[in-house]
Amino acid sequence: MSEARISRRAMLSGGVAALVTVGLRPAQAAAPQLTFDDLYGSVGVLGLTFSDKVKQLAGQTVTMRGFMAPPLKAEAAFFVLTEIPMSICPFCSSDSDWPDNIVVVYLDAKQTFVQPNTVIEVSGTLEYGSWTDAETGFVSLLRLRGARFDEA
Amino acid sequence: MRKLLFTLAATTMLAGAAQAATVYPLDRATILAGSPFDFKVEFSETVKPEDVKVTVNGQDYKAAFGAEATFTESELGKDEKKLGSALILRKLVLATPGTYTVEATAGGETKSVTWDVYGTAEQPKAKNVIFLIGDGLSVAHRTAARIMSKGMTEGKADGRLAMDDLDHMAFIGTSSTEAVATDSANTMSAYMTGHKTAVNALGVYADRTPATMDDPKVETLGEALRRQTKKSIGIVTNSELQDATPAAVVAHTRKRADKAEITGMLFDVQPDVVLGGGSAYFLGKETPGSKRKDDKDYIKQFQEAGYTLATDKAELTKAAGTNTGKILGLFHTGNLDTVLDRDFLKKGTVGKFPNQPGLVEMTEAALGQLAKNPEGFFLMVEAANIDKMSHPLDWDRAVVETIEFDKAVAAARAFAEKNPDTLVIVTGDHTHGVSIIGTVDDEKPGDEMRAKVGTYADAGFPNYVDANKDGYPDSIDVTRRLFLAANNGPDHYETFRPKLDGPFVPAVQNEKKEYVANEAYKDVPGAVLVTGNIPRDGDSGVHSVDDVVLQAAGPGAEGFKGYMEQSDVYRVIVDALALAPAKP
Numbered sequence: 004m005s006e007a008r009i010s011r012r013a014m015l016s017g018g019v020a021a022l023v024t025v026g027l028r029p030a031q032a033a034a035p036q037l038t039f040d041d042l043y044g045s046v047g048v049l050g051l052t053f054s055d056k057v058k059q060l061a062g063q064t065v066t067m068r069g070f071m072a073p074p075l076k077a078e079a080a081f082f083v084l085t086e087i088p089m090s091i092c093p094f095c096s097s098d099s100d101w102p103d104n105i106v107v108v109y110l111d112a113k114q115t116f117v118q119p120n121t122v123i124e125v126s127g128t129l130e131y132g133s134w135t136d137a138e139t140g141f142v143s144l145l146r147l148r149g150a151r152f153d154e155a
Numbered sequence: 156m157r158k159l160l161f162t163l164a165a166t167t168m169l170a171g172a173a174q175a176a177t178v179y180p181l182d183r184a185t186i187l188a189g190s191p192f193d194f195k196v197e198f199s200e201t202v203k204p205e206d207v208k209v210t211v212n213g214q215d216y217k218a219a220f221g222a223e224a225t226f227t228e229s230e231l232g233k234d235e236k237k238l239g240s241a242l243i244l245r246k247l248v249l250a251t252p253g254t255y256t257v258e259a260t261a262g263g264e265t266k267s268v269t270w271d272v273y274g275t276a277e278q279p280k281a282k283n284v285i286f287l288i289g290d291g292l293s294v295a296h297r298t299a300a301r302i303m304s305k306g307m308t309e310g311k312a313d314g315r316l317a318m319d320d321l322d323h324m325a326f327i328g329t330s331s332t333e334a335v336a337t338d339s340a341n342t343m344s345a346y347m348t349g350h351k352t353a354v355n356a357l358g359v360y361a362d363r364t365p366a367t368m369d370d371p372k373v374e375t376l377g378e379a380l381r382r383q384t385k386k387s388i389g390i391v392t393n394s395e396l397q398d399a400t401p402a403a404v405v406a407h408t409r410k411r412a413d414k415a416e417i418t419g420m421l422f423d424v425q426p427d428v429v430l431g432g433g434s435a436y437f438l439g440k441e442t443p444g445s446k447r448k449d450d451k452d453y454i455k456q457f458q459e460a461g462y463t464l465a466t467d468k469a470e471l472t473k474a475a476g477t478n479t480g481k482i483l484g485l486f487h488t489g490n491l492d493t494v495l496d497r498d499f500l501k502k503g504t505v506g507k508f509p510n511q512p513g514l515v516e517m518t519e520a521a522l523g524q525l526a527k528n529p530e531g532f533f534l535m536v537e538a539a540n541i542d543k544m545s546h547p548l549d550w551d552r553a554v555v556e557t558i559e560f561d562k563a564v565a566a567a568r569a570f571a572e573k574n575p576d577t578l579v580i581v582t583g584d585h586t587h588g589v590s591i592i593g594t595v596d597d598e599k600p601g602d603e604m605r606a607k608v609g610t611y612a613d614a615g616f617p618n619y620v621d622a623n624k625d626g627y628p629d630s631i632d633v634t635r636r637l638f639l640a641a642n643n644g645p646d647h648y649e650t651f652r653p654k655l656d657g658p659f660v661p662a663v664q665n666e667k668k669e670y671v672a673n674e675a676y677k678d679v680p681g682a683v684l685v686t687g688n689i690p691r692d693g694d695s696g697v698h699s700v701d702d703v704v705l706q707a708a709g710p711g712a713e714g715f716k717g718y719m720e721q722s723d724v725y726r727v728i729v730d731a732l733a734l735a736p737a738k739p
Contacts, residue, residue, distance in 0.1 A: 046488075046507040046508075048508070049438070049442075050443055051443040052443065072664070089663060103435075103489070116666035118666075119665050120671075120673070120674045133440050133445070142440055142445075142448055144443050144444075
């Protein structure tokens, strides 16, 4: 019931992209598409607020398109999805300066790194709120869990 | 002759082997009399405490220093590796100026260093010091800013920059303790402590242990002012306030990336006016947008300490009109945008942070507030984006930032005009590998952009227009524009054009952590691939080792002349403020 509703929305908002996804991976087609512009309702000096769309879709499978940042560590269980290809850190020798609007992706199974100039499409269960990765100490605000990805 | 040389070389090597110990502060350190600093000796072997002998001008150190150091049998490195024994004495104070020769011996190791502990003038020459730093400011930035902002006719500049007329000048060497090369941390640290240190280090000597908070500390200017004066302190930057340059006024860490901790150090010294970006490190981790890993809310702590908070241009104007005396201005979660993005193109992050103040507004607000203190003030103003745009080889943005920096210099000089007891210092912290080699002229024939580069007589003069006389060219995208070229960088596409869609991102990282040319610029008409000449893990253009030009005016400025180390700059500042007058 709800799947049908979301599917319609994805078809409408995702446009051509959604159609292509349907053709390639029927199983994922029902997942609503989330863009980097959709993540936050407001952005300001005193913090960000999650968008209504993120709050509504939390716990559901969504798809996102972006670029895969090179893994923090080879053995890390996650990678960072970014809106533009990462050039970190352009200005210093620190790894701590990520953009505000990153999404951390935890994969179901190991997948190989995709070249930096390539757009990927990730699907996974959306989760929001501050969370610290136990292994690396990496703090994230938005995550896709149980995820898999393909070149878009 | 050959035999003699060989013997000399062999002797030198032997002497080197016997001197494996390291003493901090290092040999030839210059130390402000009365300033607390940490004394440390590192032996390369494990030695017995009773075998350690340390003398100061021939006298046992315990008597000379009036305190006993803590002995550590073996310091541990990475993976618990034993590094050798160490002796450390925190917060040592040498009140009497003079030459101190410190010799440390244990086992077969010995090391002798000589420190110059200096006093200052009895009476201050200056009441206020305004220290303006263009991060990465190189000669090319400055020449380009003059030509772009003021114009040039028949080879003569049509106007002068505010920094052009500061009447005292010095060449500054910026090398670090570990290398000829340098970064903003160790250079600004040297300016703000009088001690050179290592790349990435702030307010400490870089010792051998991996921990970043245990390195031997030296006093910062912020702390010296709090110890010796009732002057106000101001910090203005368009980077994150935790970034190396502003941090150096107050911070102690081996690693400039310790930004959460640096926020705490800023709070410890509590500069009266603090304006910049980096609010992400002021917010507890539960607040989305925070970059802290704990729950500390520094915005609340600063407010409770009496600071008026301003989060945009309008709030800064309002706060500047209050009489609280303390302003915390946070205008971005990260670094503020460039003038070009803020006021002309509306690119970068201007959509998210539309009302960021510029460097000139921040400088004027800070001066207005700090000048209320009858005891005077120290103000540090940093134009951070000159560097932040030079790294990604975005020369147009870097030059327009230099014009804005010069306007902040003009604001400082206008203040000094009315308050002649003000020392104004203008400098960079390091240089970039960039030069102006001529122009790019779209009207030149052919499709190849390279053919449109004008050199020598063919360069002509650029055709920037400043119809509204605001000092900025009305457009940077003119048909005949300055051509600035980097002498180093990663693989990237040279487009020969200003980047109107947002700051240049020359290279992106692959899975091997190597930087490859960003293909987003591949299809710009006329773009050519420039093969990099630095290691492949280098993400952007690097700092150069060339000297920095410092200029100054006002009482005490005569101390700047000839060639100076960046650590010598501190001595001129503290002398102008008389921070270590001889005790009667």
